[in-house]
Structures are given as structure tokens and as C-alpha cells.
Amino acid sequence: MGKSTWIDIRAGLDDLVLQEHHRPYEVFSSITNPDTQTPQMILMVGAGHKTVAIQKLRSGIARTADCGGDIQLSIDPETIGWPSPVLIADCELHRAVLFKTVVAGRIPGNIASRSLTWRRRIPQGLSVEPGDISNLVYTQLMLPFSTLICLFADDFQGLEGVARLLAAWLANLINCPSDLPRDTHPRIIILRRVTDNINIDELALMRQFLSILIKEVERRVGPVVERRQRLIDTSMLFSYFGDIRILTIPEPHSTPQQWEDLRRKILAESERVRVKRLKAKFAFSATHFKQLFSFACDHFCSDVLAPFNFIRATRRANPVPINMTLHLSELISRVNNERPGTFALRLHTFAVPAIASALVLDAFPPEMHMFNPIDVFNELCKPSTAGVRAIIADGRGVGGASLFIDKLKELKSALNLDTPILDHFDLSVGSYYGGFILLGLDVKGWSLEECDSQSQKVAKVVFQKSRCLLPSRYRSTRIDEALRNAFGESTAASGSCAVVFSNYGSSLSEEITHEVKVSEIARATLSDSRFFKLYKSFYSSRAREHSSPYSSGALAPLPPVYTSA
Template sequence: MTLQTLLELKANAPGLPGPYLQENLAPYRAIDVLGTKTLQVVTVIGGLQKRATLLRYFGLSRQSAPGYSVALCPWPGNSDKIFLDCELHLQPDSAINKIVGGFQPGHLHYHLLQHPPHKALGVAYSFYYNVLSLFSDLIVLFVSDTGGLKRVINILCYWMQEGLERRHQHRAYISLVFGEGNEIRDEVVMGRLEIAMLYRLRTMNTQTDYTLAQIQQTRKRLFNISIIRHTKNLVSAIDKALLAGTIYRAEAGLNFSAINWKLLFQEATVHYGKQKYSHFNVISASRLHYPVPKHLSACIMDVFRSCEESHEIPYIIASALAMDAFPPRMQSFPPDQVFETLYREAVHQCEKNAKIPNVTLKIKLFFSTLELEPWRFKHTPCRVCSSNNVTIIKLKPPTAGNRILHLRLLQAVSNQLLCHLFYIELKTMPMFYYSPEVITIVIRCRLNPGHALLDLLFRIHRLRICFYYQCDEITEMKALVCTEDVIQKCREMQPFERKFKIKVLSPTAAISIDMDGIDGEKYSISNCPYRVDHLIEDQGLNNPYRRTALQIDRNKDSLQSKPILQLEVAKTIDTLELLV
């Protein structure tokens, strides 16, 4: 089994800033197929001994992955585990390949390192700790490949300094693999490490006298270090250390699903390139696509003003915050950390304004002890027909634009408004493992199944109106808007839908879709030309916590069984203006 290159270090081209981390998207295929399964990650750092060991015991080869990179590969025989094979630290400063200016293919992302260490070695070990350790259940460090025990101790001291300066909260589980015949006892290794850590801490802060107990406490807070002496015991030793790391990460809320791991890892890589001394907060990053309400403080103050009994305030606010804290499929972080990260500042400010002492502490206590469960969306039955409520019409599909159309004026719409009845969506999220990528676009219509839609389609069919679609293809492609098959499906009360495949080179490419107007001229459908990355964002495909859309029963019999509801909806539609 071969490893695929995930990250490489690139120097700047003439006239451009640098250096860059080049992220290749193809290896993420092994993670994407796991979906919501919990992922276990083992990061291995070394050189020749590491390569020989991985090939011998795991059958992993770097033949297709160049040196001086971070490569990814599934754990042989176990689909829920992956290896991150790290040789970025072997990159010579004088031989870093430069990036190529101009067009960037979609399967590559470049992350500018705005505050990089002076040498490639520093970039590598800084990235290993500040990013990879946060997303790894275990780090396996081959001592002989890194220059011996003294060099390993220097690396661990550097990681300690990075952890203290960036205020890391996680503990890295590390296994040190010694070569055959090494007789250094475990307590000697730990003793040398603690002495070196003491020296480094005194260098960092000359005004503080550190005790041995403080050094040991710092080491245990930042690292859990185990030692593997013989490579013949490597597999069982790694399994044992990995189990300990997995248990810790589950308790710390860091046992990410594959979906969350990929999302947060990519966000952490971006953060590493931009920030110099701040640690990456996984809780805040998890809410980028589902932000905390903007007017949270105002809402909390309303509760303060509305409650006559002050002792009820902590219960009410804690319960309300719990409803917002864990969107569907969000990582199950410890509640006290979620409160500190997302809500404490707003609650504390309200406490000061309302002059109610210790209410923040009480809210945190109640919030942390609530039994939080993932949201369950319940749909109340209709009071008219006692059927579950369903969405009959989309007032404003996310990829549809903002023009206005009154349904009563359907027969008199202009060519442009007619074309804006149609809008596009992506069938699935483009992964850009390779470039170009073939993606499937879906053209929909805002009109729901019914007489209005059929009348429109019959007219379009008689006039032989066509779609003209193109992205990165050389030639424009053409297809009828309405076929006999489409009309038949709409007669069966299915929504209008046309699917086309197009080639896309990068997320910044624009999809162009035109259609014939009644006057024979071409007009763009809603929001076209539409950039792929904007379409992904508007449709919410890059948000793993998005709410699952309600499944609408389009079956003709089921709709006929609800005549009263249909009459109510018909009356409502007659008075609505659709935001298109």
C-alpha cells in the first residue's frame, strides 16, 4: 500500500510572498468515505528507520509520495485508522521547490505562512506539534532518524515552549522508538528531559524559580510519553499506546468523526499560516458554519429584565444556551469548555450590567450538568387535516437570487423573469481530489408540481427552448429544457429537474447556464455565471452541521389525500410574492 502526499513545503516564486504549505486534496478520499465514523490517527515522524519499519510491519511504501512531505494512508486492514507519515523535517533549505505562479488547479490549496520559523526544519516541527498533534491519537517518533536522544529532547522542549506560548489545552501522546540494543532506562530518559525542560523554562522566564514538581506537572500536562525499545514489539506497543491516546481524546471531546476531522484539520492548517502565537480553538472553529447568535447579549439581558425571581435566571439561561450549544452532528466537546469558549464573555458582561453577583458561575454549573442530546426536529401536525406539516413551496432557495415574481403574472412574465424561474444546485460536494473534476449540476424550477408548472413546461416544449451550459469546457453544450420524460414526471407530481455533467478545473471556476427566451435571445438563469465555491457556500455543502432538508412526499396519491390542506396552500400561494 502506498502513501499519498498531503502537504509539502514550497518556496515563493519571484515577486510573491512565501513560503507556502501546499495541500493536496486527493488523499482526503480515504477520510471522506468514512463519513461519521470516529477516526483514529497515528502520526509517524522519522526517516530511513521509519520507512523500513512501516514497510516491514504495515506494508506501507513511499514510492508514489516524494520525500520532504506529510503523506496519508489508511491503516492496513482497518478502515477507521489512518497514518500520517511525516518527513517534512528532512527538507533541505537550499532545495525547496518553488510554487508556480498563475492559475491554481482545484486539487491544490496554497497556505501562505505569514510568520514562519527561519528554517524548514522549524516549520516542520512547529506544524507537527501545533496542528498534527491536535488531530492525532498518537505520535510515533523514531529516535535514530531524528539525530539521537539529545535531539529528541530538544524537539520535546521546543514543543513544550510552543505549547506554553500558544496556551495549548490538549495533551500529546508520544511514543519514542529506539533502535535495537539501546539500554537507556526509561527513568533516565525522563530525567534528562525534565532537566532540559527546566533549563528551557528558566531561559524563557528568568524571574521564576521552577521546582522539579512543577516541571513534572508541565510535562504530564502537555505530553504522555511512552518508550518502545525494540521494533519487533512495535505493533503491539503502538496498539497499547494508541488505546491510551484514544481513551484520553474521547474524554477530552477530541475523538473526531471523519467529517469533523477533515473540516477542522483544514481550518487548523489555515490558522497555522496566519497566526503566530495563538492556539487553534477547535470549539470556535466548529461553529464557523453555525455561529453563535449575534444578539446573544441582548437576549440574555431580556431574560434578566423579565424574570421576577432572580434564582430562576441561571436555569432559564443555561437551558437556552444548551439548545444552541450542540447543533446536529457537532463534535461532543465537554460542556464546561463549550461554555467558556462560546458564552462566558457574553454572560459575564450581562452579569456586570445587571449587577447580579455570581450568576455566570451558576449558569456555567447548570449548563455543564445538563444532559445534552442532539437536536431532534419534531413537526407538529396540521390543525386542518392532522397531517404532518411539509414544505410545499420554496420561498427562497439558497442558490436562487433575489428577483421578484408574482405567480398570478406567470403568463405575462418577461423573457428575463422566465429564465430566472430556473436555478442551479450541485448534486454533491465537489472534493477536487484531482483537477479537472467532473461534477453534476441540477437545474430546478421554483414552481412546485401542479398546473402552473405543467402549463409552463408545455409552452417551453412547444417552442423547443434549450439550455446552454459551460464551465471550463472549450465548447458550449446544448440540451432541451423540457423533454417528454420531464413532462411525464411532472404529471406524476414530481418536481422539475434536469441534470448535466460539466468539467471544473478549480473552485473559482464559474458555471454559465443560459436558456432561450420567448424572443429567441439567450438569457442567463438565476445567479449565473455562478462560481463553484460560491455555489458550495450558498448551498451549505461545506457545512457538516447543516440541518437535513425535510423530505417532501411528492406522491400524487398522498397529495390527493389532503384536499383541505391543498386548498389552504392554494389560497396562500395566490397572495404570496416569491423571493426568487
């Protein structure tokens, strides 16, 4: 089917109205199984160059020149049969200088109109321009459902124009627009034409662009950022977007192969985010996508400050009872009073399984999206008084590591639950071999037995006396090789958090410019200067601002966090 308006803004008698057109959802009828296929959505933001690119990339039907000022939805026809079909959101809402007036009379049944009620709470005298509204629609409504945003630089007068746009977006994103896990945020590709045939250094161009962006952000939100003690640097950008790249777009007359190469790169970037969302259980079926987007429209029209909460949105018709805490307390009280002296046993064998079963059945009725149960519990049922559950593993060497693993085995046996042991903790703290074990449990998913085996194996390889007395007692090449063999090429998906990996006696010295491997983190936390050469440190500028140098271990504020005392 042809492309048609999906989202636009109209001017009513006394308010602005967001219109959600239902006709574009007909693209879902072409999807083979909308209940199992999980669409990914690419935002194409621009004007004329964007329209040409959509056509050349075979991503949909190009809009006509007289049709702008809205967001149109289509589906990439070549991806209809994929497990994750690609939706294309053709975005030109930012081009509206004035919003069209709502047509008098009855609104068609296939259009849902909602007033932007939050505008009534804006202080008198403070105006909100059409450009501000369109930026809010992009950031607060569209981004949570997108896997990739393509910005066409030539439609914004170059990289400076894109920097101004992103700075405006960041000004809106003081609060995160949704409860998406941090490493599942959409990525950005900036597409620009190059008139000559010279090779472009993407890394140098990125540095130039980020410098321009920082200046634009400072100009827009500097005072607010300073009051909130937030840094004005690239970490702001990567707090809301998974990654950013600048790619060259071919000329309209370029060969089909050149456009095909660009198409593959765009789809690959979108796919990376989709895989992360699938793993985090935030990849929605076409059926759920449509309903959740309607819920998000409701939320956007009533509140643009509070983030949209996917989990709570699915519970609109079935909210958690207000008095659930009282019911649970009553149940526990009855279990305690029924048979004195057997409370611990009955709590473990009856009360806890019964409560857990009831919570799961309530959280996942038929046809419900299967979020991660831990996320659902933390969002809906976790008491506000619950503290942080921390597990701490110190650096007592291989012998201490084996003792620590034995204690974890005892704990796992007592819990009698078939779940990874780290699922019971919010914060993991470890240094030396303790950090090694926690990395194995969390990132590699090792069993406790495998952690014990790997630590013994590494120790045998590493602790072989070196003939050289200085500067360390053992060869650093051995520990490097042993850790690479243990952890392979696995990386720490740090998302947009600040990450610091330090070691004994070192100082913060090098900014992270690559995806950090787990073997590098383990090398940092195992680097006791009495035995090995010091390992280079890693840090991000946000960590440097808010923390002092660490004298030992490895620190990475991730879920969970690896740190040291």
C-alpha cells in the same frame, strides 16, 4: 489507495505557503461510516528507519526514497472497520533543507494553499529556518489531532537527537497548541534499535533520557522560563504530552511475531488516548476531522501563538451574537416586571429553562459535533465576570459528613436538575471525611445516598479500638483495607497537573512515580495523626516549588481540586 503528500511547505514569490492536499482524504472513502467512526492518528516521525518500520508494522505503504520533505497520510488497512480507524501520518517535513518553490501557473483544485501571514510580523533581522517551520507544523498543527507520536531515535542520531527535537518542540509550546483537555494530550513513544541481546531497563533509560532533555530545554529556553517563573523540569514535557516511553524496535530481519508485539503496544498506547478523548467528547468523526483540520490550517497560517480552539472553530459560521448579554438582561427584566412578587418562581420555572433550551439548540444544530455542553457554555457563553464556584467540606467526622450530605440533597432538590451535583462547581475543597465524600462524588460517581452509606460503612470498620496504645489509637491496616474496598483500583487521572496528597503533621517527602489510586488519596486526607499512623506524602516538583508543606487534608490541583484549609 497509495500514499501521497498531505501537508508540505512551499516557497512563494514573497512568502512561504502551506499546502493542504485533499487527495489523501480519499482514505476516508474506505471507512464504512465516516459520520460515526472516530479516527485516531499516529504521527510517525523519522526517516529511513521509520519507513522500514511502517512497512514491517503493516501500517501502510512505505514511501519511496526520493520522496521526502512532507507529511503523507494513509490508513492502517486492518483498522478500517474499527470504531476508531488508525490514520498514519508519515512525517518527514523536518528533512527539508530548503522548501521547494511553488510551481508557476494555476494551482490544482485539490490543493488548498495558504500563506504564512504571521511571518510578516516577525521583527526584521530575525530569521526563521525550515527546521523551525517544520517544528511549528508538528507542534501547533499536527499534535492536537494526534493520539500518539512515534519518534525513531536512529533517524535522529540516537536519544540525544530526539532530546534536541523535543526541546525544540517545547520551545514552541510556551502556549498550549489547542483547547484539548489536559488528560487527552497525545503520548510519545521513542523507538530505538538495540544491536545486542541484553535486556534494557526502560525506567533507567527514561531517567537518562529525561536528564538529557532537561539540559537541552535549559539551553534553549532557560532565560524565558526563568522570567516566567516556570520550572525547567520534566513537568514541562508532561504539560503537553500524556506520557512518554522508550521501546526497542526489532531488526528488519526479526520475526513477524516481534514486529506484531510492537504493533500491539503502539496501538494500545494510541487507544488509551482515544478512550480519554471519547469520554471528554473530543473524539471527532472522520467527517468532522477533515473539516476541523482545514480550520486548523487556516488558524496556523494566521497565528502560531494563540491555541487552536476546537469549540470556537465549529462556530465560525454561527458566532455567538455580540449583544447576547443585552438580550438576556432584557428578558430577565421583563420577567421581573410582569408579575411583581413572583420573580423567583417565574425565573426558576420559565426564564432559566427557556434560556437553557435556546442555548443548547443554538450550540448543537443538526450534524454538529457533540461537545460536552459544559465546555461549550464555559467557552462561548460564560460571562467574563463569573467567579469560581467552590464547594467546601471540612473534617467534622462521620456526623458532620452526614450533615454535609443532607445540605447537598437540599441544594440538588432546589436546583431540580438531573445532573451530578459537582457539575455545578469549579473547585472542590475537602479534608478528612469531607475529602472522602468529594472523592466519591467526583471520581467514583457515587450518588449522595451512596456517599452516606460508604462513609458509615468505612467508619464502622475503621473505628474499632486497638489494644496497642502507641503510636495510634486505631489500626492503620483497617483504614487501608476499608478504603481499598470502597474505591477499588480507581486511579486519579492527574494528567499533567501538579499533584500533592499530604496528611496531618506530614511534610512533602516523596515524588510521584506511579498512577495514584483514589484509595491512596482518601487515606492521605483521612490520616489524622491522633487516630492513625501518618501516611506517606506525594508531590511533584512543580508543587514543591510553588507551595509550602500542607499540614492536613489532601491537595490535588485537578478539575476539581481537592485541598484543605
